[in-house]
Amino acid sequence: GHSLLTLPCSVVLWRRSLSCCMLPFILNGSQLYTYSVCNVGEHEQDNWLRTTFIQRRPSASRVFVELQFIVRDCNSFDGSSLTCKETFNLFSSESDADIGTSFRKGQFKKVATIAPDEITSRNELRINRETRVVESLSRKGFYLAFQDIGACMALLSVRVYYKTCPATIKSLAAFPETVAGGGVNQALREVAGACVENAVSEESPRIYCTMDGEWVVPVGQCQCKPGYEAVNDTCRDCQPGFFKAFVSNDACELCPVNTKLLSSGALFCPCAEDFYRAPDDPTTGPCSGLPSAPRELVATTTQLAAGKLQLSWSPPEDTGGRSDISYSVECRRCEGTACQPCGEKVRLEPASSGLVDTRVAVSELEPHLNYTFTVEAHSGVSLFASQGTPRSNRPPSTSTLTTALHYTGRSLYLGVIVVVVVVVVVVELLYYDDNLDVTTYTVLILEKSSVQISDLSPGTAYLFRVQALSPEGSPGGSSIEDEFETLTEVPPLCLSCICIVLSIMSIYSYSSPEQLKPLKTYVDPHTYEDPNMAILKFASEIHPSHVTKQKVIGAGEFGEVYRGILKAPGRKEGAVAIKTLKPGYSEKQRQDFLSEASIMGQFSHQNIIRLEGVVTKFKHAMIVTEYMENGALDKYLKDRDGEMPSFQLVGMMHGIAAGMKYLSDMSYVHRDLAARNILVNNNLECKVSDFGLSRVLEDDPEGTYTTSGGKIPIRWTAPEAIAYRKFTSASDVWSFGIVMWEVMAFGERPYWDMSNCEVMKAINEAFRLPAPMDCPSAVYQLMLQCWLQDRSKRPRFPDIVSLLDKLLRSPESLKAIADFDPRVSIRLPSTSGSDGLPFRSVSEWLESIKMSQYSENFTCAGVVTMDQVLQMKNVDIKNIGVRLPGHLKRIAYSILGLKDQTSTLSVFAV
Structure with a gap:
């Protein structure tokens, strides 16, 4: 922080100062001057100490006042000091000019009552340090004043300062020193930056400065120009032998093979002598040479009498470093010493040029003539062959063959080899019968894409997996397992059967909804080898032109959150929330950002935030969800403290519990259930959101997810999850109990200002949050059930939904109020x-x-x-x-x- 004033070095003014004086004070052998007062035996004390005029930096509208002081214990005086106090008051007053010694108490407004944490007795000195905030300052300067109303105290020092976000460079953008946010309504201050030298940005870089003097959410990443690479916080030119062709923060690359090594700052590396790049080759790629001649050119004359033959050859020994090798065949016919092109009189199949294969069929040959066939190898750089002198010792790029033919007949058929592969599909039918404790595996081998399976047992679970076999019988890839369960009673006119249609995605269907009940279970997107497949499966793609961003409503971990409009074909236009991914992201950050969409996309419930879709196929990734007009539940309740009846609050809890029941039915653990992660719409409908910490349960109903680290929201987390980092639906129930307390306390912070260590210690010693004011007794009893130490004894979400439903159906049950202390x-x-x-x-x-x-x-x-x-x-x-x-x-x-x-x-x- 930047100090504006430090007392007692400044001149000050006392009011009613007969008993208040500036006295020396010895601390650790050093003499300090303090302001002290001790008129504890006199009535109606009103002593004031005012600072000199403190000039304010124009942008510093929020300053901190750090006090060091001593207060004596009133119990250390005799009975004559009945008016003794142990607190004093801090005041402030703004002004555009120094008013000198003029002083009126009415000019000051109270900032805070200062109470000591440590009280000094007769034998032991206790120094207190307290910091208070003076906000919303707007004039050129201000005064501070201290009022004593009967304490025995000494003021050791006063330090007045403001906080700044220091000048910094982030993502190659330089940001100036900035005074921290100016107040409650300006928690984040947006600051524009400028790219460092030799760096550019598509959009103006900016960042946010928090009230605590910390930089967060940089937007508009700068990137180094071509020929420069990012080194620490600068863009340095590429070193000799390296290059960079595009704007990016990638490191300079080593010049590829067969190129010239230029000096520093190279945008690309030109080809060395006798090496070339094809027109379609990237300038960042290697250079290649001309291919050598084809080898071992032979003619097969099995049907020579019919005027047919086949030419074949081997690929060049040296391809010049390229894979796009093709061949051309030239035919010349000679009568005596005169030779001319064969033209259309000789047929070459499949063609005379652009050949990829190393053979060609020749027909329509005439008898009594000599033919010369020339085969030439080509590549993408062959067009440069005539522009320079071939390298020494390079063999010619053609091979020739001359032969004399005598034959009759006029045709040759070259058959195209067609390989037909028949895919055999295996359906593995796994049969589970809980009554007999027997598992039977049935395998059907099919050569078609569908099958009907009959004679299934009622009330039985079946698991299907589709796997492809190669013609040799070796297994290929298999589909995800799909589970069905037949009903206990089958309609008389319907057989128990399943009709399975097999496709690449293993799509299935069944004969009628009455016969089978699909068991939908959450699929953890982290189990996908390719995370993009999870996005493709669980989220709808939206074209960015259908999304309009209107205004920033928050800043998340990955970027800004906007309110906007979604107007897509086939959809009703409506308001949406848009989460964005800041520029310059890594692939892992992109996958982490989109993983939440892979989770939300699997849920469909009125009390779970609805995913509208994602934008993934364009540069700026986005997650689009429904817009909740009233924002986060905790802030909504704080703004309406005491204004909502208990019946309405219980209704909001019921919606949250219904959403959590839906998640638990899908074997899903949220891990971060709190009022801040519940969103409220215009109808006061609550919806569970923020699935950043969520994980799936194992198949075992008592299964848990063990984290390997990371932050845990201590105030909302069950003790077994804190101690062992194991999470279940029962730990979500504990968190739901805390959410209930937050709702009834109108968004008050659980455990108030206790530290995390104090919270954990208190819970382990059986302390539980007390009932909030005006909390119905039945609701508080449910909270206590959610906070049982033994997780197996806590209610489950279906039980919670049922109980809250009963309370809402019987409003009189909410009239009995829990004790409030x-x-x-x-x-x-x-x-x-x-x-x-x-x-x-x-x-x-x-x-x-x-x-x-x-x-x-x-x-x-x-x-x-x-x-x-x-x-x-x-x-x-x-x-x-x-x-x-x-x-x-x-x-x-x-x-x-x-x-x-x-x-x-x-x-x-x-």
Whole structure:
């Protein structure tokens, strides 16, 4: 961070400073100057310390205030210090100019109440360090002020700073130092960059700077120009003997064979002398020479008397490094010493030029003539033969044969050899009979593409696999196994049978839906040898011209997420969410990105996010899903805290449970079920999404998936999954219990601000989240069942759906409310006090229960002490202006909890 101010080096102004002074302080042998006050014996303390004017960098609208201070324990004074406090307040005030020593308390607005984590006793010194944020700054500068209302404290230092994302180079794009996001509504700040020297980009490179000063989601990757390669964060010219022909971040390549080695920065390597590239050859490929002459030219004269013969030869010994070798045959007829081309008088089959095979049939020969046949080898670079001098010691590229023929007859038939391969198909029928505990394998050998299998047993599972055999009988590839189950009772007029149609993709059908019940099971796309096949099977391809991106609604791991419109032939135009893959991706990143589509494409349920399709055949890959207008469930609930009735919240839980039941029925484990991964549409219908951590179960119903590493969402994960990294549908049930708690707590963070280590320790010691305010008892009991340590005793998703359905059918069952204990569900910032209450002021209490917006209401109503708060009833709370039902209940429940509290509270025994 960049510091704007550090105290106590700056000049400050005190108000009511008779008992407040700047005193030296010895720490580790060094003398420090501090501001201290200790008027604990006097009533109505109101001491202020203000900083000098702090100039603000224009883009730094969010600054951090780091404080080091000491607060003395009020219990260390005698009984005369009943007004002692252990907190002080931080204020801020904006200004466009330095107002000097002018000071008015009304100019300042409160930032936070500062409470110590460590209280200093008479014998032990405890230094506290706290950091608070001052947001939404817009003027040229600001002041900070500290208000003491009766504490014995010393302020050691104040550091004011803002965070920046440092100047950096990512993907060959340079980004300037940028002040971190400016507030709640600007969590990400988009920053434009510029490609480094000798690099270019199709789109302007940009990146996002987070509020924590970290760069995320670079977009618009820069790539090195031809002749340059990426080395660290620069584009360096190719070294001598290397080249690069295109814009990319690939390394320069070694010049191919038979080329000249140029100096540095080469775009391509030209051919060496007597070597060439064909017109269709890439400039990045090797160069090749001319082929040598065909060898061993012979004439077969088995039908010479009929004027027919066959010429054959062997390929050249040296092909010049090419595979596109072809041949031409020239015929010349000679009478005496005069020779001329044979023309149409001699027939060459299949042709006289462009031959790939090394033989040709000759017919229509005339008697008493001499014939000369010349065979020449050609390649893609033969056209360059006349443009230069052939290399020395290169044999000629033709062979000649001269023969004299005497014959009668006029025709020769050269038959084309046709190889007919008959594919024999084997259908393996695996028969399982659970009653007899017998497995029977039946193999049918067919020479057709369909078969009807009759006399099947009712109530029996059958597994089919199709495998092709070669003509020699050796097995080829086989299809994926497909499973069917016959019904227990077969209709009297219908035989138990299966009609199987065999094709390349092993497509199957059966005689009637009543006879067989397909068992659909999730297929893990990671089992495919080629991940693209999984995409092809489970997702529909969309042409990018049918997708219109409108605005960015988020930033994912692989790129930006847009709201857009899908307008494809045969589909109704509608809003969609579009996940994009940022440029410069690797093939593995592309496969990881599209694997989620391979998973979603297998699901079809109203409570599972629907995949519309994918774009994979074009440069910019995309995943297109249905658009959920209300976004993530946790944010939706936070924005409506206390405004939704329990019946509506239980209805949302029912939809989530129905979606999870569907997934568990497919033997599928989600692994990351949380309110943030539930999306809400305009009809408040909840749909499960985000399948990035999901994996399939093994065939065993109790099977698990063991991860080899990676992150686990601790607050939502079952203890056995955390300890052993094993996941089942039972661990998803635990996560569903946490989601229920999130819903009833209107998106509050599970386990509040406890660390992950504290959460794991608490769970292992049998601690469970308490019931949220106004949570129906039946709903909280279901949560506790989901959080049973023994996973075998947890309810299954069908049981959960059934129970929630019963609650919705009997709304009166939701009227009984679970006990609510604010001492557990709300973290209290201060836990000691001579008056037996955990709070020193009404504002401190309201801040602890996240109701600070009502501080002015309490003050205007004359409720300024905690004793007065304890006397309030529901009607009193309404009368001071608290109208929202959720806020009214939060304040009322907190007052009930305070009445029973002792002077010291321990929030969590962890």
